[in-house]
Amino acid sequence: MKRICALLMIAGLPLLGFTQTNNYWQQELHYNIQVALNEKQHSLKGGLSVEYINHSPDTLKFIWFHLWPNAYKNKNTAMGKQMAILKANEKQGNPLEKKKEVEHEPGYIDGLKFEVNKQTAATENDTANIDMIKVLLPQPLLPGKQVTVTTPFNVKLPDYYSRSGYSGQQFFVCQWYPKPAVYDTKGWHPIPYLDQGEFFSEYGSFKVDITVPAEYVIGATGSLQNKDELAKYKQIGIENNKDTKLVLYKTSTPGKTKTLQYTGERMLDFAWFAAKDFVVRYDTLQLTPDNTIDVFSYGQPNGNKTWKNSTSYIKDAVRHYSKWIGQYPYPVVQAVEGPKNQSSGGMEYPTITLITSPNAKEEEMDGVITHEVGHNWFMGILGTNERQYAWMDEGINTYYQFRYEAEKYRSNSILSSYIPKDIKELSEDEFQARIYEVLNSIPAEQPINTPSAAFTSNEDYGIVEYVKTAVWMYTLEAALGRDTLDKGMQAYFKDWQFKHPQPEDLKKELETTSGKNLDKLFDLLNKEGKLF
Incomplete structure (x- = not known):
C-alpha cells in the first residue's frame, strides 16, 4: 500500500x-489432530480426526475438503496462476527491467486415506484444482446426525512464501491440514487456495498435539495445555519484557522430542509457528475485573527493534476493539514476528497473527499489529x-x-x-x-x-x-x-x-x-x- x-x-x-x-x-466441527515436525526434511507427519455435525436441513452424500498445501505444488495451481498474473501487473519500478523470478521449493500434501466412521471412504478429485477433494460418505448424513472423518496425512512444506513454509530452522505452519469446506444455505464453498484472497471457514473446536525437537519454542492458535512449558514461556517472557538482556529458551533434554497440546473453542482455523531462537515476551491484560487474558509475542533475535513494544501494542489493540465492538472472547492473544527477508504486513489466525514488517517504525509497527490483532473480530469472531x-x-x-x-x-x-x-x-x-x-x-x-x-x-x-x-x-x-x-x-x-x-x-x-x-x-x- x-x-x-x-x-x-x-x-x-x-x-x-x-x-x-x-x-x-x-455446520459444526470438532478437530483432533496429531502432527510431528521433521526439521531436516521440512515436513509434517500427521493424523486428522474431525467430527462433522450436520445442522442443515439437507441430507449430505459427500463432504468437500480443502487440501491447501497442494497449492504450493507447481505453477499450474490456482495460486500459481494468480501469482503470475499479479506479478505481471505490478505497478512499480521500470517496466522494461526484468526482475529475476524467485523459484520456490514445492509444497504438497499426500498420504491421505479417508475413513468415515471407520469405513473406507472413496474420494473424487476436483477436475480443476488439486487442492480440493470430495470425500464420498459411505452412508448419507441425515439432518441432525454426525460422522467422524479420519485420515493420515503428510505435508512437505515449501520455503516460506504466501503465508506458509520454512525459513532456515523456523517454521510457519499455516493452511496445513485437510479441512472441510463450508456448507450453508448457498451450498458448498470449496475454494482453491489463493495468495490474494483469503478464506471462508467453519467454526469448531480444536485439540492439536504438536511434536517437535525439544529445543523449539512454539506459538499456536489456542491455549497451551502443558503447564510446565507454559510456565517457562511466561517466566522467560516476563524477563524479556523488561528490555534488558534477552533470555532465550533452553531445554534440559536437547536431542529429544516433546509434544505440546493446544486447545481452542469456537475457532475457524489453526496455525502454528516454531523456532529455536524465538524471543518470547509475555504480559497480561485485564479487560474486566473477571477477565484477564495472556498476551504473548514471539520475536526474531535480530529483528525489528520496535518489536520490544509488541505486547504493549497487542494489549492496546485488544482494549480498543473490545471497547468499540465487543469484548475479546479468547483466553490468549499472540503475535509472531516473521523472517526479516519478508515484508508483507501480516496474516491473521484465531488468537495468533504473523507480522512481517522488518523495516516498520514504531507507529507503523503498532498499526500493523493492531490491524492483524483486529482480525480476531473481523474474520475470527464474525x-x-x-x-x-x-x-x-x-x-x-x-x-x-x-x-x-x-x-x-x-x-x-x-x-x-x-x-x-x-x-x-x-x-x-x-x-x-x-x-x-x-x-x-x-x-x-x-x-x-x-x-x-x-x-x-x-x-x-x-x-x-x-x-x-x-x-x-x-x-x-x-x-x-x-x-x-x-x-x-x-x-x-x-x-x-x-x-x-x-x-x-x-x-x-x-x-x-x-x-x-x-x-x-x-x-x-x-x-x-x-x-x-
Missing part, C-alpha cells in the same frame, strides 16, 4: 437489534466469507485501524510520510476529516463488492477492499454519528459472533439501531470509481 502514497499531497485540503430467525443454521466479501473483513477492520492511529498518533498508515505537522496538531475529528478527504481521492475503479479473486492487481485490491471500504465506513459514521454506528456494530457483534453474517445482516443491524433506511449508503458498495 505504500506505493500509492507518493501520488498524494495532504497540505491545504479543506475540512470536510436485528434478531435472527430460527431459519439460520451452520466469520464472513472473505473470498466473496473481502470488505467485510479487511475494509471494516481498516476503518478501525485508522481510528486507532488517529486517536493515538494523529497518524494514518497509508499517508504517514505525507502528513504535515499542522495537520497532526488538529483535533481527532478534524484530522480524520482531512485524512478521509485524501483517501476518497485515490483512484479506485472497482466496486467494493468485487470478489477478491476478480482483482488482477495487488494495488487495486488493496485500494478498493481496504481503503475505499474504510472511506465507506467513515461515510456511515458521518451519516449516523459515531455513537450510533458504534452501537450498531456492537449489536452486529453480539448477534452474529461465531456465525457467518452476510452484507444484508450488517445492514439490518445498523438500520435497527439507527432507525434509518440505509439503502442508498449500501448501494455505494456497488459503485465504480470514487464514492463521492
Whole structure:
C-alpha cells in the first residue's frame, strides 16, 4: 500500500437489534489432530480426526475438503496462476527491467486415506484444482446426525512464501491440514487456495498435539495445555519484557522430542509457528475485573527493534476493539514476528497473527499489529466469507485501524510520510476529516463488492477492499454519528459472533439501531470509481 502514497499531497485540503430467525443454521466441527515436525526434511507427519455435525436441513452424500498445501505444488495451481498474473501487473519500478523470478521449493500434501466412521471412504478429485477433494460418505448424513472423518496425512512444506513454509530452522505452519469446506444455505464453498484472497471457514473446536525437537519454542492458535512449558514461556517472557538482556529458551533434554497440546473453542482455523531462537515476551491484560487474558509475542533475535513494544501494542489493540465492538472472547492473544527477508504486513489466525514488517517504525509497527490483532473480530469472531466479501473483513477492520492511529498518533498508515505537522496538531475529528478527504481521492475503479479473486492487481485490491471500504465506513459514521454506528456494530457483534453474517445482516443491524433506511449508503458498495 505504500506505493500509492507518493501520488498524494495532504497540505491545504479543506475540512470536510436485528434478531435472527430460527431459519439460520451452520455446520459444526470438532478437530483432533496429531502432527510431528521433521526439521531436516521440512515436513509434517500427521493424523486428522474431525467430527462433522450436520445442522442443515439437507441430507449430505459427500463432504468437500480443502487440501491447501497442494497449492504450493507447481505453477499450474490456482495460486500459481494468480501469482503470475499479479506479478505481471505490478505497478512499480521500470517496466522494461526484468526482475529475476524467485523459484520456490514445492509444497504438497499426500498420504491421505479417508475413513468415515471407520469405513473406507472413496474420494473424487476436483477436475480443476488439486487442492480440493470430495470425500464420498459411505452412508448419507441425515439432518441432525454426525460422522467422524479420519485420515493420515503428510505435508512437505515449501520455503516460506504466501503465508506458509520454512525459513532456515523456523517454521510457519499455516493452511496445513485437510479441512472441510463450508456448507450453508448457498451450498458448498470449496475454494482453491489463493495468495490474494483469503478464506471462508467453519467454526469448531480444536485439540492439536504438536511434536517437535525439544529445543523449539512454539506459538499456536489456542491455549497451551502443558503447564510446565507454559510456565517457562511466561517466566522467560516476563524477563524479556523488561528490555534488558534477552533470555532465550533452553531445554534440559536437547536431542529429544516433546509434544505440546493446544486447545481452542469456537475457532475457524489453526496455525502454528516454531523456532529455536524465538524471543518470547509475555504480559497480561485485564479487560474486566473477571477477565484477564495472556498476551504473548514471539520475536526474531535480530529483528525489528520496535518489536520490544509488541505486547504493549497487542494489549492496546485488544482494549480498543473490545471497547468499540465487543469484548475479546479468547483466553490468549499472540503475535509472531516473521523472517526479516519478508515484508508483507501480516496474516491473521484465531488468537495468533504473523507480522512481517522488518523495516516498520514504531507507529507503523503498532498499526500493523493492531490491524492483524483486529482480525480476531473481523474474520475470527464474525466469520464472513472473505473470498466473496473481502470488505467485510479487511475494509471494516481498516476503518478501525485508522481510528486507532488517529486517536493515538494523529497518524494514518497509508499517508504517514505525507502528513504535515499542522495537520497532526488538529483535533481527532478534524484530522480524520482531512485524512478521509485524501483517501476518497485515490483512484479506485472497482466496486467494493468485487470478489477478491476478480482483482488482477495487488494495488487495486488493496485500494478498493481496504481503503475505499474504510472511506465507506467513515461515510456511515458521518451519516449516523459515531455513537450510533458504534452501537450498531456492537449489536452486529453480539448477534452474529461465531456465525457467518452476510452484507444484508450488517445492514439490518445498523438500520435497527439507527432507525434509518440505509439503502442508498449500501448501494455505494456497488459503485465504480470514487464514492463521492
